Amino acid sequence: xxxxxxxxxxxxxxxxxxxxxxxxxxxxxxxxxxxxxxxxxxxxxxxxxxxxxxxxxxxxxxxxxxxxxxxxxxxxxxxxxxxxxxxxxxxxxxxxxxxxxxxxxxxxxxxxxxxxxxxxxxxxxxxxxxxxxxxxxxxxxxxxxxxxxxxxxxxxxxxxxxxxxxxxxxxxxxxxxxxxxxxxxxxxxxxxxxxxxxxxxxxxxxxxxxxxxxxxxxxxxxxxxxxxxxxxxxxxxxxxxxxxxxxxxxxxxxxxxxxxxxxxxxxxxxxxxxxxxxxxxxxxxxxxxxxxxxxxxxxxxxxxxxxxxxxxxxxxxxxxxxxxxxxxxxxxxxxxxxxxxxxxxxxxxxxxxxxxxxxxxxxxxxxxxxxxxxxxxxxxxxxxxxxxxxxxxxxxxxx
Amino acid sequence: xxxxxxxxxxxxxxxxxxxxxxxxxxxxxxxxxxxxxxxxxxxxxxxxxxxxxxxxxxxxxxxxxxxxxxxxxxxxxxxxxxxxxxxxxxxxxxxxxxxxxxxxxxxxxxxxxxxxxxxxxxxxxxxxxxxxxxxxxxxxxxxxxxxxxxxxxxxxxxxxxxxxxxxxxxxxxxxxxxxxxxxxxxxxxxxxxxxxxxxxxxxxxxxxxxxxxxxxxxxxxxxxxxxxxxxxxxxxxxxxxxxxxxxxxxxxxxxxxxxxxxxxxxxxxxxxxxxxxxxxxxxxxxxxxxxxxxxxxxxxxxxxxxxxxxxxxxxxxxxxxxxxxxxxxxxxxxxxxxxxxxxxxxxxxxxxxxxxxxxxxxxxxxxxxxxxxxxxxxxxxxxxxxxxxxxxxxxxxxx
Numbered sequence: 001x002x003x004x005x006x007x008x009x010x011x012x013x014x015x016x017x018x019x020x021x022x023x024x025x026x027x028x029x030x031x032x033x034x035x036x037x038x039x040x041x042x043x044x045x046x047x048x049x050x051x052x053x054x055x056x057x058x059x060x061x062x063x064x065x066x067x068x069x070x071x072x073x074x075x076x077x078x079x080x081x082x083x084x085x086x087x088x089x090x091x092x093x094x095x096x097x098x099x100x101x102x103x104x105x106x107x108x109x110x111x112x113x114x115x116x117x118x119x120x121x122x123x124x125x126x127x128x129x130x131x132x133x134x135x136x137x138x139x140x141x142x143x144x145x146x147x148x149x150x151x152x153x154x155x156x157x158x159x160x161x162x163x164x165x166x167x168x169x170x171x172x173x174x175x176x177x178x179x180x181x182x183x184x185x186x187x188x189x190x191x192x193x194x195x196x197x198x199x200x201x202x203x204x205x206x207x208x209x210x211x212x213x214x215x216x217x218x219x220x221x222x223x224x225x226x227x228x229x230x231x232x233x234x235x236x237x238x239x240x241x242x243x244x245x246x247x248x249x250x251x252x253x254x255x256x257x258x259x260x261x262x263x264x265x266x267x268x269x270x271x272x273x274x275x276x277x278x279x280x281x282x283x284x285x286x287x288x289x290x291x292x293x294x295x296x297x298x299x300x301x302x303x304x305x306x307x308x309x310x311x312x313x314x315x316x317x318x319x320x321x322x323x324x325x326x327x328x329x330x331x332x333x334x335x336x337x338x339x340x341x342x343x344x345x346x347x348x349x350x351x352x353x354x355x356x357x358x359x360x361x362x363x364x365x366x367x368x369x370x371x372x373x374x375x376x377x378x379x380x381x382x383x384x385x386x387x388x389x390x391x392x393x394x395x396x397x398x399x
Numbered sequence: 400x401x402x403x404x405x406x407x408x409x410x411x412x413x414x415x416x417x418x419x420x421x422x423x424x425x426x427x428x429x430x431x432x433x434x435x436x437x438x439x440x441x442x443x444x445x446x447x448x449x450x451x452x453x454x455x456x457x458x459x460x461x462x463x464x465x466x467x468x469x470x471x472x473x474x475x476x477x478x479x480x481x482x483x484x485x486x487x488x489x490x491x492x493x494x495x496x497x498x499x500x501x502x503x504x505x506x507x508x509x510x511x512x513x514x515x516x517x518x519x520x521x522x523x524x525x526x527x528x529x530x531x532x533x534x535x536x537x538x539x540x541x542x543x544x545x546x547x548x549x550x551x552x553x554x555x556x557x558x559x560x561x562x563x564x565x566x567x568x569x570x571x572x573x574x575x576x577x578x579x580x581x582x583x584x585x586x587x588x589x590x591x592x593x594x595x596x597x598x599x600x601x602x603x604x605x606x607x608x609x610x611x612x613x614x615x616x617x618x619x620x621x622x623x624x625x626x627x628x629x630x631x632x633x634x635x636x637x638x639x640x641x642x643x644x645x646x647x648x649x650x651x652x653x654x655x656x657x658x659x660x661x662x663x664x665x666x667x668x669x670x671x672x673x674x675x676x677x678x679x680x681x682x683x684x685x686x687x688x689x690x691x692x693x694x695x696x697x698x699x700x701x702x703x704x705x706x707x708x709x710x711x712x713x714x715x716x717x718x719x720x721x722x723x724x725x726x727x728x729x730x731x732x733x734x735x736x737x738x739x740x741x742x743x744x745x746x747x748x749x750x751x752x753x754x755x756x757x758x759x760x761x762x763x764x765x766x767x768x769x770x771x772x773x774x775x776x777x778x779x780x781x782x783x784x785x786x787x788x789x790x791x792x793x794x795x796x797x798x
Contacts, residue, residue: 006665008447009658011442013434020651032431032655036423036605044412050405071470071609071632074650086693106631160635193778200651206435208469208607208653218658233470233477234503249738251473252419252599255430257656259408266405334437339648350471369494 003355008204014328015355018363019309020178021200021207022352028205031095031263032256039253047262048243048253054265058180058273059195059213061187067243068209068261070254073177073198076210078106079234081144081198082279083214083222083293086239087111089141092133093169094118094125094156094326097149107144109232110230121341122311125303126161126306140170141221148179151339153300153348155312156181162191171218177201177234180211180307181268182280182352199257202308203281205264206236208257264353280307283356286391287349290365293387294379296370299346302332308356311338311346318375320344326374331367358392360388404790413727414754416763417735418549418708419577420599420606421751423663425641431655436555438652446641446661447652453664457579457602457672458714460586460595464635465466466642467608467660469653472576472597475609478633479504479572479595480543482613482621487511488540491532492568493517493524493555496548497738498574506543509629512664520740521551521710523701526559536793537678539569540620544550545612547578549600552699552736552747554582572619578602579610580667581707581751594615598656601679601707603752604663607656662751682755685790686748689764692786693778707755708744710737717774719743725773730766759789 016023037044047068056066069076078267081103085091088335091112093103096119107114115137117129125145132142143157143165164174173194175184182202187195194214200207214222214236222229222236230236241248268276284307288298291312299311314320320337324347327333336348351360365384372379415422415508436443441461447466455465457561468475480502484490490511492517495518506513518526524544530601533539542554542564557573564571572593575584581601586594613621613635621628621635628634632650640647667675687697690711698710712764719736723746726732732758735747750759771778 006453006668007445008665009430009433009446009661011434011658013444014436014440016435016437018439019435019656021435021437029432031408032406032605033428035410036420037410037413037417038417038420039606040415040417041727041733046406047408047410054405071474071648071654072653075470075632078630082630083597109627109629109631121717132662165701197739198651200654206431206655206658207651228508229643230508231477231481232508233474249469252597254471254605255420255599256605257607257653260409260655262408266407269405328440334440342752355667392503 015304015333015360015363016309017349017351017355017360018334019348019350020198020352022204022350022355023266024204024206025354027267028263031259036255040247040249041256044255045247047258051262051265054262054269055211058185058268059185059187059263060189061213063213063215064218065240066213067239068258069212069234070251071210072194072207073210075234076196076198076212077103077175078231079212079236080166081106081195082110082231082234083229084142084171084194084218085110085112086225086227089113090115090137090139091142092117092130093142094130094145095182096125096152096154097121097146098125098151099146099149103144122154123297124154124304128160129163131164134168134170135163135326140168142173143170144173146175146177146186147181148306148308150178150309151342153306153309155304155306157304158190166191170280171221175234178306178308181276182197182356183306184277187213196249199261199264202303202352203264203268205260207258209261210252244346280351282392283358283361284308284310284359285353286361288387289391290361290388294369294384308350308352310349312349313346314344315377318372318377323371323375326368328370333364333367361388361392409703412731413498414732414762416748416750417733418747418749419455420750421603421749421754422716423467423603423605424666424753427662428665432657434659435654438654439646441649443654446657450657450661450664451642453668454610456722457667458584458586459588459663460612462586462612462614463637464618466638467648467657468611468633470608470609472595472609474633475595475611476502476574476598476634477630478611478683479593480505481509481594481630481633482628482635483508483570483617483730484511485624485626486798489514489517489536489538490541490543491529491539493529493536493544494547495522495524495551495553497519497550498545498548502574521553523553523703526563529560529564531729533563533567534570534625536736539567541572542569543572545574547582547705548586549577549743550706550741552692552705552708554578554705555701555767557589565590566603570620576709577705580675581755582705583676583750586612598663601751602667604659604661605656608660650673677681679750679755680758681791683709685757685760685787686750687758688790689783689787693768693783707749707751709748711748712745713743714776717771717776722770722774724764725770732763732766760787760791776797
């Protein structure tokens with residue numbers, strides 16, 4: 001019937017400096033080789049409990065409902081919206097990049113009325129804009145913001161937004177897909193009610209799980225729903241029955257992925273949260289220093305740049321695709337291109353988790369210099385690497 | 400804040416003879432160690448194409464839309480329902496076990512009107528019942544049946560149901576979570592319009608993906624929808640844009656899981672579909688012969704028993720939980736208990752994929768004899784094993 005030929009798996013080794021996935025530690029890979037047990041095995045329950053505990057530490061929360069959703073970060077986003085929004089609810093959503101737009105699409109599919117608070121792709125959503133939107137509505141159920149916009153490299157400030165959410169009695173939902181494990185995220189201290197992430201970025205676990213947490217206030221909103229959550233698979237009440245003492249069977253947990261996540265979280269615990277954020281900051285700063293020393297322009301608004309993902313404007317006359325293909329084919333380095341209105345206008349360079357190393361910064365800058373020279377873009381030889389080394393050898397700085 | 404202690408991963412080795420997950424081949428585990436690449440890497444596109452091709456062979460279909468959904472079998476179920484059902488649509492759903500019930504719950508969450516066609520848990524849904532339900536409605540959008548009911552061990556016949564679906568112009572959706580890769584599934588020849596499965600049963604890949612296929616007729620129904628699919632994550636139109644030539648980014652595919660699935664499908668291709676079904680039949684028959692020779696009673700309706708999962712009535716006076724705990728703790732063997740109305744009344748013994756071996760049949764029967772003796776249940780020593788060996792050494796039979 002169909003073509004019977006197939007190939008054997010033999011992927012090339014890539015240095016993953018795109019917007020995710022990042023490279024993973026050999027210890028995380030090794031964890032996936034551990035013997036498979038059943039999803040109702042007493043041993044697996046221990047690993048589940050441990051994973052929950054480690055996730056709480058990472059999210060800096062004491063929320064009872066804390067566990068990985070069995071899908072990628074996008075499933076986490078959907079769970080974060082569809083459990084809390086019902087037809088007729090009003091949601092105010094920050095949109096300054098692709099993932100804000102995706103939240104809007106998701107929320108509309110829940111039947112919610114969506115008010116977008118926008119900013120240019122590459123700038124933060126201003127607290128004043130958020131307040132104006134909240135003020136204009138009779139009742140806002142949910143305020144949703146992207147902490148780290150993967151499409152632009154922006155780190156959204158949350159302090160004022162959190163105060164505003166409280167003031168206007170809206171739940172605060174925050175997307176930390178590209179920040180959790182690389183930038184500080186303090187769910188309880190920052191007053192975040194609902195928070196999700198993905199495993200394949202700063203946690204450096206393979207893609208496939210979405211760490212998730214929600215507080216008591218958020219879960220009371222779920223209990224007060226007038227109709228069932230539209231997704232059975234992402235229904236938090238059902239999921240939490242399996243992830244708590246009752247162990248009520250819901251679906252078969254992705255065992256090997258949980259093994260991998262557990263090991264990745266142990267690695268984070270061993271490193272320490274503070275040390276890990278400092279590492280991401282140090283390498284992100286070195287990369288940015290190198291980029292600017294090469295005469296290139298950073299895209300994201302100054303003062304609000306992610307350590308974990310750096311967006312760089314593509315100089316005019318330089319071919320986006322050709323540069324990225326050369327980096328991939330000649331140096332084994334993956335970086336990301338721009339999305340939406342930034343397509344062809346920026347590159348996105350991730351330094352996340354296991355990929356966030358000084359060696360990768362220097363290798364990337366060297367490779368970029370070589371590739372840009374071939375594009376006839378004038379770069380002072382060695383300037384990028386030199387600036388990066390200066391930053392790398394400085395003492396740990398604070399943001 | 401929280402308890403800082405954690406353990407290192409060190410699961411016991413289990414022989415997985417429950418309702419899934421099954422044990423996985425070392426080659427499948429090994430595949431997860433292959434270097435991670437990005438979800439938009441040209442190499443990964445090759446592996447995606449290959450995976451699609453291998454899945455088409457397994458489903459016995461030429462359907463263009465054939466790929467793994469990035470979630471477990473339950474996500475496949477939800478995708479199978481929420482893409483095709485809109486508020487007001489009528490769905491006729493066969494319910495003779497837990498997974499039929501779950502379909503009903505899912506379909507109701509899509510706003511559909513659901514007509515249940517029921518049978519006792521352990522019997523097939525009769526074609527006459529299906530026809531009566533179809534006839535009584537003005538227009539049925541979807542007829543949904545579970546091919547292999549994991550909660551009871553029943554193999555649902557599909558020939559008449561498929562004819563009826565055509566006659567009444569309903570889409571035919573079939574759940575093959577516990578059959579695909581272990582029992583014959585012929586999507587095109589059997590006139591199945593929408594079909595999904597899970598990776599962790601007869602495919603013997605870790606849990607986390609749901610192989611999925613839908614034909615042109617089904618996709619025309621998606622195109623004719625009046626509103627967007629309520630799930631963004633499971634929206635087949637968006638997913639198929641990523642899984643076809645356009646490679647339009649939707650979500651980050653679970654790379655390592657796709658590696659594992661690819662290898663599991665290569666193993667199936669190497670074994671051959673016919674040989675694989677015969678292997679499952681041979682071992683399932685040997686188990687059943689052994690069970691009956693021990694004086695135990697099979698639960699599922701005769702003539703409609705799965706090769707892949709055998710349900711056995713628990714003799715009166717025998718303690719369900721104690722038996723299963725002894726099997727687990729003293730022999731490292733996992734089997735499943737009953738669900739819903741069958742809780743405490745049956746055991747469910749899976750012989751799926753890599754777990755379906757003659758050695759496992761003999762080991763299980765020996766262990767069960769020992770454990771039942773401790774429960775003072777009278778078993779003729781060696782009777783089960785002897786009957787199983789007789790079946791195993793017979794020439795390949797046909798069902």
